[in-house]
Each structure stands twice: as structure tokens, then as C-alpha cells.
Amino acid sequence: MKNTLIVLFSVIFGFSLTAKDFTVSDFGAKNDGFTINTSTIQKAIDFVHEQGGGRLIFETGSYVTGSIYLKSNVTLHLEQGATILGSTNPFDYIKDAKIGWMSMIFAVNQENIGITGKGTINGRGFLTAYNMVNYIHRGIYTDPLKYDRPNETNRPQNIYFRECKNIRIVDITLRDPGSWNQTYDQCQNLYVDHIYVDSKSYWNNDGIDIVDCDGVVIKNSYFDAADDVICFKSHSAEHMCQNVVVDNCVGRSSANGLKFGTVSRGGFKNFKITNLTIFDTFRSAITLAAVDGGEIENIVIDGVRSINTGNVIYLRLGDRWAKGKKPYMKNVTISNVYAEVPLTKPDAGYNYEGPVEDLPRNISPASIVGLVENKIQGVHLKNIQIVYPGEGNPLYAKRGLSAEELDGVPEMRDAYPEFSQFKELPAWAFYVRHAEGVSFENVTFTAKKKDYRPSVVLDDVKDVSFTGLVVHEPESVGKQQVFSHKTSQLIIK
Amino acid sequence: MKFVLICWLALCLPWALQGKEYHASLFGVKSDGITLNSRSIQKAVDFIQEKGGGTLVFSVGRYLTGSIRLKSNVMIELREGAVLVGASSPYDYISVGGVRALIVAEGEQNVGVFGKGVIDGQGKGLVASLTTQIQKGYLPEAISQASPALVAMKGCKSVTVTGLHLQDAAGSALSFTDCSQVALTDLWIKNQAVPNMRGLVQSNCVDLVATRVMNDLVASGKKP
Amino acid sequence: MTKNLLIVLFLTLFTGLTTYAEDYKASLFGIKSNGTTLNTTSIQKAIDYIHEKGGGRLVFYVGRYLTGNIQLKSNVTIHLEEGAILLGSTNIYDYNLAERFPSLISATKADHIALTGKGVIDGQGRDVAYQVSDQVQKGILKDALVNDRSALWRPKAIYFRECTNVDITGIVIKNAAEWVLVCDQCTYLKIDRITVDSKAFWNNDGIDIVDCQHVIISNSFIDSSDDAICFKSHDPTKMCDDVEVRNCVARSSASGIKFGTVTSGGYKNFKIINNKVYDTHRSAITIATPDGGVVENILVDSLYAYNVGNAIYLRIGARWNKGRVGSMSNIRIQNMYCEIAEGKADAGREYEGPIEDLPRNISPASIVGLPGQYISDVTLRNIHLVYPGNSNPAYAFRGLLPAELDSIPEMPAAYPEFSQFKELPAWGLYVRHAKNLTLENITFTAKLKEYRPALVFDDVLGGRLTGLRYEEPVKKKKQVHFYKTKDIIQTK
Known part of the structure; x- marks a missing residue:
């Protein structure tokens, strides 16, 4: 660096x-x-x-x-x-x-x-x-x-x-x-x-x-x-994006704010992204995706304000055009984030607004989704505050917490990676699947109205810790806000 | 008032035998006199060649353009009232055989330009611009070499240039090198923008026939 | 009885006044001034509403109002305040394509309609025209693409048909895809202080x-790529009658003031007084009847023309006359000054008139009938025509031998324009097939030497020439040549 x-x-x-x-x-x-x-x-x-x-x-x-x-x-x-x-x-x-x-x-x-x-x-x-x-x-x-x-x-x-x-x-x-x-x-x-x-x-x-x-x-x-606003890509398996500094930028998009991918053959290494503001954005403030065999490593994102953005964080490994090359994502640190997610379409009214989806889905959580055989390793989230609208209604779309329902979330290994790809997810704030070594430190999730889902769902996660997790949700005294499935070494302090 | 009827006559020319006709507007070529059409016209010529040849037809209007490279089996027809107007920047021109020109061709056959229209080189403005560019040292050539002709062809076979008014080139009006079977008919060359510029320059051509070519090269630039 | 009549008159006057005083703001109808919202239906609703309420003004304040075709109704005024622009949509399908003449603003059989104010009607016609051409190229709209452009679909800016009491005052009308302002079979038409900028296509x-009938066009400025002030007659049973054109200035890449081309019925009782024409490619004034129309009783007084391709062109033709016989009689042109251009008078304009397939030396003013169809009773009085001269017989030549004069084509079916015969044998005035011609106090000036005489008469039956002067830098020359001409009385 x-x-x-x-x-x-x-x-x-x-x-x-x-x-x-x-x-x-x-x-x-x-x-x-x-x-x-x-x-x-x-x-x-x-x-x-x-x-x-x-x-x-x-x-x-x-x-x-x-x-x-x-x-x-x-x-x-x-x-x-x-x-x-x-x-x-x-x-x-x-x-x-x-x-x-x-x-x-x-x-x-x-x-x-x-x-x-x-x-x-x-x-x-x-x-x-x-x-x-x-x-x-x-x-x-x-x-x-x-x-x-x-x-x-x-x-x-x-x-x-x-x-x-x-x-x-x-x-x-x-x-x-x-x-x-x-x-x-x-x-x-x-x-x-x-x-x-x-x-x-x-x-x-x-x-x-x-x-x-x-x-x-x-x-x-x-x-x-x-x-996409600031978009890093890797078209060549022999090359990669590396040694990158992004500082003090503001962006608005009918897709993603900061994005790695979609074409991601080589990879992305050694990034420092500071003081980023994303607003009125249809998809995620931050999407890091490696679906074509790319390698993602040593990413530091510090200081994010995400206002009126459809999703906040989306980390994804996939297997689309990898041609046998194994992707990986490790050592990602995201800190000092304040985000507000709206109930309505954040970019409505712009000339080329993002596509209106074939719903139903309630508001999607931030997500970290790896592959069964290829887990996302080492994600550190610190000082994060995300405000959601809540209002997840099971009569509209439902993904329950039984083993069958959780396993029923499709893997979509070769799909285009975007936060809404799985449709309804079982959590309203954070969903983690196929990951290893994930830490949440001083994290606050707020739902403005009651949601039928828990705030966090962990599925196939190893070594995950929560320090100072605060969840605000109306009418939810005694609700289990962190639900885990096939998960080991879970520590909640 | 319609310009229409004048041009009905032009439609009846025997040149219709030259293959399929394509209107310039098909390729988005603009007749307003201010849009530089070089690339669109070039695209048209290339497209017509790929389709097996034909005629690119310009109806009444002013068509601003830089150099166009004519290709085998493609004819350009300028109907009465159609003016191909040369761009005023010297950098809009390319050369064949060392001669810059508005219409160039090299090693092609069955090519030509015909009709009752006009090719206007806008030579005065072009020469003024050439002169400053040379003075500032941006262009290495001498002005005599740099000045574009209206039509320059090299190594072409079976060329016709018929019926046109050729006026105000910065260089000579027509230039043919190493060409064969060149028919120049019913041309009115009024090359008066620059003193002492020639109407027709040819070297090493075989079977070049000029019929009823009126050369009006008054050095003073004053109308006769 | 008289009392009753007075009351009726009073009431009509009163109601008339009150309805006209009622103003409606455009915003009342949700009309947007942002230049991107298409307001067609809102504006139409506003017009219909005002019409049903008995009339009034629809007022547009500063802003850009995008719209497709709207139809004006009786007793409705569109008033454009200064800074208000009615913008034509660039989408051809926003226009009334089912009509024979699509337009931005149309009206049919309406009474008391008006366009007033200091605002602008901008047809955005070049974009529309290019879109039309695109749709024709794709085969969506069917058209012949004569001269590589659509003849059928391009919308006019204003087309009023069979309307009465039409008032167009003060506004600027510009950039139609075709003709800008057309009034067809209207009566009591007043056009005053408007500016027409018609060079978009x-x-x-x-x-x-x-x-x-009953038309006054006054105090207006017209700059157009085709004819500037143009009278036509599309219907053989109708004609233009009782028309006055006063204090107008015109510039054109065709003719300044033109009668024709389509002349089925004809023209009579015209007064064209105190107008100016400049930088005009064709004639300062053209009066043509190629389609069997009748032209009579036309007065042109005080016409000033500078840098024009031709001074006067009077012509009878036989083009689309279908058995009707065109005639032209009793034309008076007086107190005229005209300078004819040496080069192309409109050179450098975006849609300049077509460069001709020459050669031809500068053409004279011309009065040309057909054999047996004489232009009769033309009077030219107090006129000064200034020509550049300098014709070159080596360039183009028409001599005075009978064979040469007879070889001038008659061209009855051709489009009538002054240059149609190519080289003519006179430099000042050429007359053929005319009778009872009066020329009085006319000065012909050629700045440089001419090989031709000033006047050539061919088949002129009866005439009176008084006070003709020829100024040419040459010592002795016969300036008048008569051929097949008789009964001419010449006095000093």
C-alpha cells in the first residue's frame, strides 16, 4: 500500500x-x-x-x-x-x-x-x-x-x-x-x-x-x-485490480454504489476505500462479487454513509464463467457505516431507473453469501448502524426458519450476483451463508416497524462473533434476533 | 414553390442502369450544409460496395464533407441542386498518390461521380486555413502539395466523371494517376478560388477521354 | 325595428367583448413549462374548455411548452406572453397524420380564432423532418421520398382551414418541418406584426x-428557405380575392412575393404596397398561373428589392390545368426599385436555393404567356431595374435571329420560374405572348457591358412605351428588339 x-x-x-x-x-x-x-x-x-x-x-x-x-x-x-x-x-x-x-x-x-x-x-x-x-x-x-x-x-x-x-x-x-x-x-x-x-x-x-x-x-x-457508480472489473484472468485508494467520493446510481464485478476473472486486491457517500441508489451501496474465478483480498472500507439505498452490503462468491478457476474472498474489513434503507424504490423517477422487479420480496438484508465448497473468509464489520423500514409481512412473501426452508434458499451459483437474487431471505438485517471467520463489533440494527423475520440469520458459518450487537424492533420483546443453522463457534458477547 | 420538378428530369438519366440506388438519407446524411457528413457518406459507400455495388444518390441540398474514399462498383450521383461541399479544415482530407482530395480512390474499378450537381471545394477558405497551419508549422508540406483537389484517383480502372459542375478547389479540380479507361464528359470546371490552379492533372493514364470539358480558370477570381 | 336592431347589435358587441376579455392561465389546466413534458392533451383540454365556456384567451407565460398537434376552436385565442415558447414535439406521431395537412396548430371551420402576444411558436421542424425521413426509410410511414425527403408527412406549424375572422398578431413563428403558416379558404384574415423564420428545412x-378572401398582411418580417409571402389556389372553384400586403419585409431562397405555384382557381383584387425583398434567390415578385387559374386586377406599388436573382416574373403555363385555360390580365406594377444580384443572392444559407445546372447569364425580368394565351393589360410604371451586366456570349448565348428566338422553349408544363428558359436574349426585360403592354418611365441600368439588348419583345400585340431609359457603359447600341410584334407606340 x-x-x-x-x-x-x-x-x-x-x-x-x-x-x-x-x-x-x-x-x-x-x-x-x-x-x-x-x-x-x-x-x-x-x-x-x-x-x-x-x-x-x-x-x-x-x-x-x-x-x-x-x-x-x-x-x-x-x-x-x-x-x-x-x-x-x-x-x-x-x-x-x-x-x-x-x-x-x-x-x-x-x-x-x-x-x-x-x-x-x-x-x-x-x-x-x-x-x-x-x-x-x-x-x-x-x-x-x-x-x-x-x-x-x-x-x-x-x-x-x-x-x-x-x-x-x-x-x-x-x-x-x-x-x-x-x-x-x-x-x-x-x-x-x-x-x-x-x-x-x-x-x-x-x-x-x-x-x-x-x-x-x-x-x-x-x-x-x-x-454502477465506481466499478472495478477484471476482464482478464491474468490481471487484477490492485493497490487502489478511493477517498471522499459521493455517488448516486440506479444500480450499485461501489462495485467489484460483475466480470471478475482475475481479482481485486489491496483496496482502501474511505469516506464514501452513496444516496438514492437502487441496489447496494457496496457490492463485492467474484463470480468468474476472481480473487478478493485485503479490502478495507472505512467510513460509509448510505442514505436511501436499496441495500447496504452485498458480498458474494459465485461460479459463473470461472472455467475451473477457484474464486476466493478473504480479509474484508468494513467499518464506520451509517445506512438507511427505504421501503420504496430509491431511484424512482430517474430517467433510467433500475428495473422494477418481478416481486414479491420483503426488504432484503445485507448479505454475505459464499459457496458451499468455497467459503468467504475473514469479514470484519465494526461500528455499523443500519436503519431498515421493517414491515416484513409473511403473507406477502415468506422464508421461515425451519431447516428445510433455510436449505431451500437457492444457491444460484451461476446467476448474476445482486442482493435481490434470492428473492425473500429469512432475515431483515443481515444474512450470512457459507462463511468462515466473521466478526460483528459494535453493530446496531434498527427496524422502524415490526418484521416477521429475525434480524440476523447465519447458515453454514464457522467462527462467528458478535460484540455489542444492538437490535431495535418495535413490539418484539423477547424475540430471538440471531438465528443460526449449521453454524459452529458462534460467540455472542 | 417546389424544387421537385426540376429534378424529375434528372431522374430520367440513363445512369439508372448503374445498379441499385440508395438515397443519402438512408445513411443519415444531412443536407443542411453545416453537418460534417464524412463518416456517414463513407459508411454509405462501404455499405453499397458490400451489397454488390450501386449508386449513392444526393438530391438537392448542401452536403458538407471531408474526404470520401470511393470503392469499386460504387457511383455517386449528384442530382441538380445537390452540392458536395468540401470541409474547411485541411485535416479532414486524405490523399492518394500524394494528392489530397475530397473524393479519392485507389486501385478501384467501375467508379464515378455523375449528375447535374456541383462539387464545391470551398477552396478560398481551405487555402486560408492551410496557409495559417503551414505558417504555424503544424503542416510540414508546401501549400502546393497540401491543397486538396476535388477528385483524385490512382491506379483506378473504368472511371466516369460526367455532367458535373466542379468548382473552387483548393488544388486542381481533377487528378488522375496511373488510371485507365477514364471518361470525363460534359464537365464544367470553374476552378477560380485559387489563381493558377488547373482543371485536370493526369499522369501516366491510358485511354483517358475528355469530351465537352469546359475549363474556366480565370486567375482573378472574377466572373467572366 | 331600428330599436330592436340596436339592442341586438349592442348585445352582440357586449357579449363579444366580455368573452374575449376572459383569460385562462395555462397552469390552470396542468400545462407544464419545463420543455420536456408533452402537453398536447392538456392544451387541447384547455382549448375545448374555453371554447365551451364561450371563449377567451389561453395565456402562456414565460417557459417552454412542448406539444403535439392541437386544434383551435371558435372564440379561443392562444396568447403567448413574451418568453413563452410553444415547442413542437419532435415525434411525428404526436401530429394529426390522419389529416391531409398535418400541423402543430390546426383549426377547421372555426370562427374568431387568434394567436397573439410576443411569444414564439417553434416547430422544431428539422428534428421532426429527420425523424419522418427515418420512419420512411424504415418503411413505417409510406412516402415516395421525392428528392430524398418526405412530401406527405412533414407537419406545418399552423394550418387553418375554412375559418373566419382569424387574427394572428405579434408572435414569432418559426422552424416548421414544412410550410410555416397556412390559411386555406379562410375569410377575414388579419396578420399583423408577426415574424416568420422558416429556414429549418x-x-x-x-x-x-x-x-x-379579405386578407390583410401587414408590418411583418418573413425569412424563409422557400417562398416568403405566397398565394396559392388549390381549389378550381375558389380563389384568393381582396388581399392586401402592406409594409412587409421578406427574404427567401425562392421568391419574395409569389403567386403560385398551385393555381387552380386564381387571384384577383390584390394590393401589394410598400414592401421590401432582399437576399432572395429567385424573383422579388413572381405571378404565375400554370394550372388554369385566373389572375386579374393586381396592383403592386412601391416594391423595393435588393440583391435578388430576378425582378419580376409573370407567367402563364399549362401544367395541371385539366382543360381550364389560365389567364392573366390587368397587372399594374409601379414605383419599384430593384437591384439584381451578380452572384447567388442567398449563398451560404443552410437551405439555399438549388444551384442550377447552368450556363445562363443574368436573366431579365420576364413576362411570358403561351401562344394564343396572352398576358394582357400589364402596366409597368416608374421602375428602376439595376443589373450587374457583364454577360458573356462565350459562356451562354441567345441571339436575335428569328430561329434563335423561336428556339426558346415554350415549356408550358414546366415548373414556372424565371430561370426555366436558361439563356434569354434580353438583359432588362423579355416579353413573349403578351398584349396591351404599357411601359412608362422605366430605367434599365446595366453596370457592365452586355452582349444582349435591354428589351426583347416576341409576339407582343399592342403596347405603349413611354420614357424608357437605358444605362449601359456602351456608346451606341440598339436596346430594343421586336419580333412578331405589332402596334407598339413609342414615345420619349
Whole structure:
């Protein structure tokens, strides 16, 4: 962890010194909001790159462009009031052969690159996506139109960097991509600071996607996304996301707040996530999932406020596309969490709100769910306070506590991992299954109204301890709030 | 008032024999004169080629574009009132055989551009922009090499350019290198944006026939 | 009896006044000003409600009001306060596609309707047009895509049919997908102080008056990509009658003031007074009857035109006349000043007029009938036409030999526009198939030398030419050429 920080600091201070400035309008780029400047901006980047590097300045105005490739030692600097507008014509975008996705700003195998300044990158993705749909309908572009929308690789992201080193994304605003927003794939030393992300113009609009990167800092940033907010992925079994710091970020999502996965082949190691705020979010504030053989290890999450979020914590091992590789999750510490879970849909009214489920299910508990043969190991929860609405009604949906009913919770090893996947669960605050070495320290669960379920259900858990567990539930004096099944070494202090 | 009827006549051209016709709007090409259509037109050309060839038809309107690479068995028809307008940034152009141009082709056959429409290079603005870019050192070439032509082809076979008004290129209007069976018919070349630019440049072509090609190259840029 | 009549009059007046004074705020009907909520049904409900209550004004305050087609009813005024924008939906299916002419605001057989205020009606037509084209390409909407664009489905901004007492005052109307403001078979129509910006797409006329009677268009500004102020006659049994156009300014990529193209019934009793036309691709004024319509008693007074492609074009054709015989008589054009453009007068506009398949030198003002169908009793008086001159016979040539003059095509079935004959043999005025022509006190100026004479008359029967002056930088030249022409009296 320390090494990472040193490397990162050198990134931060390293190449801001060498910059020479060039202005993009000098190359003839027009800031009128309708001239498509793709070739001109590309020429300018190539020129700055050939001159040994520097900043390419975008002065106030709107610069329309299609796909461009950033090159080594070039920083795009967007001054306040400057906007890079994505062309709304899908044919203005390249689907990079190596990457297999469309994007507005690409970089492949480059180093010392950045996008800085208080300006905006606006993909106008809604329009581009709809134009794409039209071309698909007419048979000009081929796409199965699954869910009646083009595949996410056939819609442009704002940024896609692959195998790059020493990246700085600072101060900018990123808006309205056609697909994911910004992806950093197999990159080293990525520094993201003070960015503002408004990413809810179309389906799959993530906030930020970090894929198999080593050495990442994301801090002081704000995300509002239709899909996952801060999303770590691992597309390659040979690579993983590691040495990551996320600090002081705020996010809103119609999916998850902080997410590991879904594609999780390599894994995620050495994360420190501090001071995270998630609100109005459809799924979980924190989802850590390894369903494709990935390894999750040494994760510290400290300081979470989760307000009006459908679920708080979801840890999951699965066996989806692992191809024989064994996933594991160990040594996860989550501390200082305050969370409020609503009774209603937390993201209702947003344009691309999360899908309305085929119910019934009462409000789901936070969950830790491993696999029978592959248990989640070492989860430490400390200073946690979660407020639930309660009101779990057995006439609406019921999962009882008999051995048959508990064993009847499906394993769903190869399903898409999300907190609601099991439908009704037998607890209202926390459900743990197939885990080993779980500790709850100073934990308070509150149900605003009576629930038919106990607060905690443990199933197939070994070595689990509660220190200072407080449960508030109306009309429930004498109710057994911790229920265990097939569980050994349970200690309640 | 409708522009419609004027163009009915154009419909009757024998060029309809060139295969299937595709309207530009099928590919989302915009006729407003301000949308840069390069990629959409290129997509159209590629698509038509994949479908076995045909004609991409532009009806009345102004179609702003950078370079388009013409492919075998694809014709472009500009009907009366249709203007293919050259983009004003030099970086929107690509070259074949060292010549930048609005319409380029290399090693293709059965290609052409025809109709009663116009190809307008917007040469004056383009040359001004080229000049500043060269002065600032962003473009290494001399202006004579960098200036885009309207149509440049290299190593192509069976080429027709017919009926068009070709005007205001930054460079020469037409440029053919190593081509064979080139038929240039009923062209009105009015290349007056830049003094001393040529209408037709050809080298090493076999069987290049120019019929009724009116070359109007007044150096002063003043109407006759 | 008289007393009774007075009471009746008084009562009508009184009720009329009170109903008009009643104001209803848009918000009363839940109409949203956020620009994204589609308000079609709420606005329609509001109109119906006000109509049933006996009339009044539906008032829109500052904001953006998105809507599809709405139908105006009798005694209802839509009043747009400054800053209020009625925005056309960009979804074509929000329009009344079952009608022959879909539009944003429609009215049929309504009485006392009005659009007033300082607000804006914005059709968002370019987006609509592109969506229409998309739906046609996908085969969902059926259309021929003539010139690669839909002819059937593009909605107009305003289409009023068979309405009486129509008042359109003060507002800005812009960006329809097609014609902007159309009144069809309406009577008592008053259009005053409006601004029409109609350049969003092709065929975007400014104001179209079709088969209307008792019309006043005044103090308005029209900028359009097709004809600016345009009179049409779609119905052979109807015509435009008693029309006044006063103090208007027009700019067009077609004609400034146009009679036609569709001219089934005809036009009579027009006064077109004190108007300006500028930067216009075709003619300052075109009067055409290609479809068998009757044109008579037209007065054009004080027309000022600058940078236009052509000054005057009068034309009889035989296109869709179905046996009817078009005629044109008693046309007076007086006190006119016109500067004809050297280049393309509307160059650089987004939907500029089509670049012609040339060659042709600058065309003269033209009066062209058909053999046996003479344009009669035309008077041109106190006119100054300024041409750039500089025609080049090597570029395009039409000589004065009988064979050459006879070879000018008659083109009866063609679309009537001044450039249709390509090169004409005169530079100032060309007249063919006319009778009883009066030219009085007219100055023709060519700034540079011309190879053609100023005037060519071909088959003109009877005329009086007085006070004609020719200014051309050349010493001696015969500026008038007569062919098959007789009974012309020329005086100084």
C-alpha cells in the first residue's frame, strides 16, 4: 500500500512540470458547437505528441468530435466553459479493434497522458444511441438489439484507455455517454481527482470503470450514474485490480454504489476505500462479487454513509464463467457505516431507473453469501448502524426458519450476483451463508416497524462473533434476533 | 414553390442502369450544409460496395464533407441542386498518390461521380486555413502539395466523371494517376478560388477521354 | 325595428367583448413549462374548455411548452406572453397524420380564432423532418421520398382551414418541418406584426394564403428557405380575392412575393404596397398561373428589392390545368426599385436555393404567356431595374435571329420560374405572348457591358412605351428588339 502511494505521488508531481501549451483552435478547431473537429483535434494531438508533449488547451466553447486517440505526454486541458461534445452520428466513432468498444477519447499503450481542467466532456450519448438504433433498424449496422438497445460495445463511451501508464484525470466534468462513461483497462498509475460525473443519458451509463488496473487513486469526486457508480472489473484472468485508494467520493446510481464485478476473472486486491457517500441508489451501496474465478483480498472500507439505498452490503462468491478457476474472498474489513434503507424504490423517477422487479420480496438484508465448497473468509464489520423500514409481512412473501426452508434458499451459483437474487431471505438485517471467520463489533440494527423475520440469520458459518450487537424492533420483546443453522463457534458477547 | 420538378428530369438519366440506388438519407446524411457528413457518406459507400455495388444518390441540398474514399462498383450521383461541399479544415482530407482530395480512390474499378450537381471545394477558405497551419508549422508540406483537389484517383480502372459542375478547389479540380479507361464528359470546371490552379492533372493514364470539358480558370477570381 | 336592431347589435358587441376579455392561465389546466413534458392533451383540454365556456384567451407565460398537434376552436385565442415558447414535439406521431395537412396548430371551420402576444411558436421542424425521413426509410410511414425527403408527412406549424375572422398578431413563428403558416379558404384574415423564420428545412414557405378572401398582411418580417409571402389556389372553384400586403419585409431562397405555384382557381383584387425583398434567390415578385387559374386586377406599388436573382416574373403555363385555360390580365406594377444580384443572392444559407445546372447569364425580368394565351393589360410604371451586366456570349448565348428566338422553349408544363428558359436574349426585360403592354418611365441600368439588348419583345400585340431609359457603359447600341410584334407606340 505504501509503495502504491509513493508511485502515485510521483505521478501527480512528475509530469506537470514539463508541459508546453498548445491551443486547439490554433489548429483550426471550431468551438461553434456544430463543426465536427475530429481530424483537426487528432492532428493537434499528434503534433503535440511529436513535439515531445505538452498540454492541448481547449478554450471556452463547444468542440464537436468523433473518436480521437490520445498520445503519450499529451494532456487535454479543458478550460472552464470549454466542452468537448460528442458527435451524435455513430459513424463518427471508431470501434477500436483491440479494445472492441466504441469511444470518443481513446488511448492505447500510451504514457503520461491526462485530461484536466474545469471543462466538460459531453458524449450526448442519448442521441448517438438513438441514431444507432435507427441504423440498426435499417440494416446498415448489425446488432441483435437485445433489450431493444444496441449492444454496449456499439455505443460510444466518453473515455477508454487501455494499457496506459501514468494517467491524470483531474477537475473535469464527464456527461452523457452512450455506454459506460470512462474505462481504464490494464492501466498503471491512474490518478482521478475532483471530477464530476453525470452519467444517466442512456442504458449502462456507469460512473467510472476500472478494469485490471494497478495503482489507482480516485478521490474528491461526485458521480451520478444510471448504472454502477465506481466499478472495478477484471476482464482478464491474468490481471487484477490492485493497490487502489478511493477517498471522499459521493455517488448516486440506479444500480450499485461501489462495485467489484460483475466480470471478475482475475481479482481485486489491496483496496482502501474511505469516506464514501452513496444516496438514492437502487441496489447496494457496496457490492463485492467474484463470480468468474476472481480473487478478493485485503479490502478495507472505512467510513460509509448510505442514505436511501436499496441495500447496504452485498458480498458474494459465485461460479459463473470461472472455467475451473477457484474464486476466493478473504480479509474484508468494513467499518464506520451509517445506512438507511427505504421501503420504496430509491431511484424512482430517474430517467433510467433500475428495473422494477418481478416481486414479491420483503426488504432484503445485507448479505454475505459464499459457496458451499468455497467459503468467504475473514469479514470484519465494526461500528455499523443500519436503519431498515421493517414491515416484513409473511403473507406477502415468506422464508421461515425451519431447516428445510433455510436449505431451500437457492444457491444460484451461476446467476448474476445482486442482493435481490434470492428473492425473500429469512432475515431483515443481515444474512450470512457459507462463511468462515466473521466478526460483528459494535453493530446496531434498527427496524422502524415490526418484521416477521429475525434480524440476523447465519447458515453454514464457522467462527462467528458478535460484540455489542444492538437490535431495535418495535413490539418484539423477547424475540430471538440471531438465528443460526449449521453454524459452529458462534460467540455472542 | 417546389424544387421537385426540376429534378424529375434528372431522374430520367440513363445512369439508372448503374445498379441499385440508395438515397443519402438512408445513411443519415444531412443536407443542411453545416453537418460534417464524412463518416456517414463513407459508411454509405462501404455499405453499397458490400451489397454488390450501386449508386449513392444526393438530391438537392448542401452536403458538407471531408474526404470520401470511393470503392469499386460504387457511383455517386449528384442530382441538380445537390452540392458536395468540401470541409474547411485541411485535416479532414486524405490523399492518394500524394494528392489530397475530397473524393479519392485507389486501385478501384467501375467508379464515378455523375449528375447535374456541383462539387464545391470551398477552396478560398481551405487555402486560408492551410496557409495559417503551414505558417504555424503544424503542416510540414508546401501549400502546393497540401491543397486538396476535388477528385483524385490512382491506379483506378473504368472511371466516369460526367455532367458535373466542379468548382473552387483548393488544388486542381481533377487528378488522375496511373488510371485507365477514364471518361470525363460534359464537365464544367470553374476552378477560380485559387489563381493558377488547373482543371485536370493526369499522369501516366491510358485511354483517358475528355469530351465537352469546359475549363474556366480565370486567375482573378472574377466572373467572366 | 331600428330599436330592436340596436339592442341586438349592442348585445352582440357586449357579449363579444366580455368573452374575449376572459383569460385562462395555462397552469390552470396542468400545462407544464419545463420543455420536456408533452402537453398536447392538456392544451387541447384547455382549448375545448374555453371554447365551451364561450371563449377567451389561453395565456402562456414565460417557459417552454412542448406539444403535439392541437386544434383551435371558435372564440379561443392562444396568447403567448413574451418568453413563452410553444415547442413542437419532435415525434411525428404526436401530429394529426390522419389529416391531409398535418400541423402543430390546426383549426377547421372555426370562427374568431387568434394567436397573439410576443411569444414564439417553434416547430422544431428539422428534428421532426429527420425523424419522418427515418420512419420512411424504415418503411413505417409510406412516402415516395421525392428528392430524398418526405412530401406527405412533414407537419406545418399552423394550418387553418375554412375559418373566419382569424387574427394572428405579434408572435414569432418559426422552424416548421414544412410550410410555416397556412390559411386555406379562410375569410377575414388579419396578420399583423408577426415574424416568420422558416429556414429549418426544405419547402419552408413563410406565409401561404390559399383561396382566402379579405386578407390583410401587414408590418411583418418573413425569412424563409422557400417562398416568403405566397398565394396559392388549390381549389378550381375558389380563389384568393381582396388581399392586401402592406409594409412587409421578406427574404427567401425562392421568391419574395409569389403567386403560385398551385393555381387552380386564381387571384384577383390584390394590393401589394410598400414592401421590401432582399437576399432572395429567385424573383422579388413572381405571378404565375400554370394550372388554369385566373389572375386579374393586381396592383403592386412601391416594391423595393435588393440583391435578388430576378425582378419580376409573370407567367402563364399549362401544367395541371385539366382543360381550364389560365389567364392573366390587368397587372399594374409601379414605383419599384430593384437591384439584381451578380452572384447567388442567398449563398451560404443552410437551405439555399438549388444551384442550377447552368450556363445562363443574368436573366431579365420576364413576362411570358403561351401562344394564343396572352398576358394582357400589364402596366409597368416608374421602375428602376439595376443589373450587374457583364454577360458573356462565350459562356451562354441567345441571339436575335428569328430561329434563335423561336428556339426558346415554350415549356408550358414546366415548373414556372424565371430561370426555366436558361439563356434569354434580353438583359432588362423579355416579353413573349403578351398584349396591351404599357411601359412608362422605366430605367434599365446595366453596370457592365452586355452582349444582349435591354428589351426583347416576341409576339407582343399592342403596347405603349413611354420614357424608357437605358444605362449601359456602351456608346451606341440598339436596346430594343421586336419580333412578331405589332402596334407598339413609342414615345420619349
